[in-house]
Amino acid sequence: AQKITQTQPGMFVQEKEAVTLDCTYDTSDQSYGLFWYKQPSSGEMIFLIYQGSYDEQNATEGRYSLNFQKARKSANLVISASQLGDSAMYFCAMIFVSGGYQKVTFGTGTKLQVIP
Amino acid sequence: EAQVTQNPRYLITVTGKKLTVTCSQNMNHEYMSWYRQDPGLGLRQIYYSMNVEVTDKGDVPEGYKVSRKEKRNFPLILESPSPNQTSLYFCASSLGGGFYEQYFGPGTRLTVT
Numbered sequence: 001a002q003k004i005t006q007t008q009p010g011m012f013v014q015e016k017e018a019v020t021l022d023c024t025y026d027t028s029d030q031s032y033g034l035f036w037y038k039q040p041s042s043g044e045m046i047f048l049i050y051q052g053s054y055d056e057q058n059a060t061e062g063r064y065s066l067n068f069q070k071a072r073k074s075a076n077l078v079i080s081a082s083q084l085g086d087s088a089m090y091f092c093a094m095i096f097v098s099g100g101y102q103k104v105t106f107g108t109g110t111k112l113q114v115i116p
Numbered sequence: 117e118a119q120v121t122q123n124p125r126y127l128i129t130v131t132g133k134k135l136t137v138t139c140s141q142n143m144n145h146e147y148m149s150w151y152r153q154d155p156g157l158g159l160r161q162i163y164y165s166m167n168v169e170v171t172d173k174g175d176v177p178e179g180y181k182v183s184r185k186e187k188r189n190f191p192l193i194l195e196s197p198s199p200n201q202t203s204l205y206f207c208a209s210s211l212g213g214g215f216y217e218q219y220f221g222p223g224t225r226l227t228v229t
């Protein structure tokens with residue numbers, strides 16, 4: 001079974017500083033996808049970034065980058081130059097696909113608060 | 117506009133009264149899924165569907181039913197709701213058969229008294 005662990009229930013970061021949100025995963029499969037989603041206080045789920053298990057380069061999307069360390073089974077999200085609008089819940093998720101089977105597992109989330 | 121819609125957005129009901137939460141997407145996505153979000157537990161997958169007439173259990177399927185008769189619709193049915201099903205529910209869709217981002221609906225906040 002797949003499992004995602006986010007060990008930081010809450011974090012603070014100063015505006016304009018960088019912050020790393022931790023995500024570790026547990027799977028015996030070789031092929032999987034890792035995602036990060038943002039959930040602002042308004043409640044919607046927003047896709048941020050994706051990393052495939054076979055991708056050799058770390059994914060980047062604007063101010064977001066994913067620090068992927070396959071051997072350590074970690075997929076940490078790095079947000080550079082934090083902005084007040086980055087205050088939100090952040091969820092790490094994994095997709096496993098095999099034949100007619102496609103399951104998604106989410107972590108418990110990290111609440112990020114950006115301080116002016 | 118590409119979107120996933122859910123109805124109702126808010127629902128208060130009583131124990132045992134059958135209810136259906138509708139979900140519809142206009143992106144011709146094969147994959148659709150239901151999640152519940154509870155404080156401290158993140159999102160947990162209830163059921164998913166790989167395509168029309170193909171559904172499977174997620175991690176927390178007890179007390180829920182789904183059907184996929186049309187590609188665009190994936191309703192969630194609670195035949196006899198109980199207070200422990202009070203939660204925030206999300207429907208999501210994506211392209212199927214691979215590692216694709218999911219598009220989420222706005223959520224349905226359900227309270228069962």
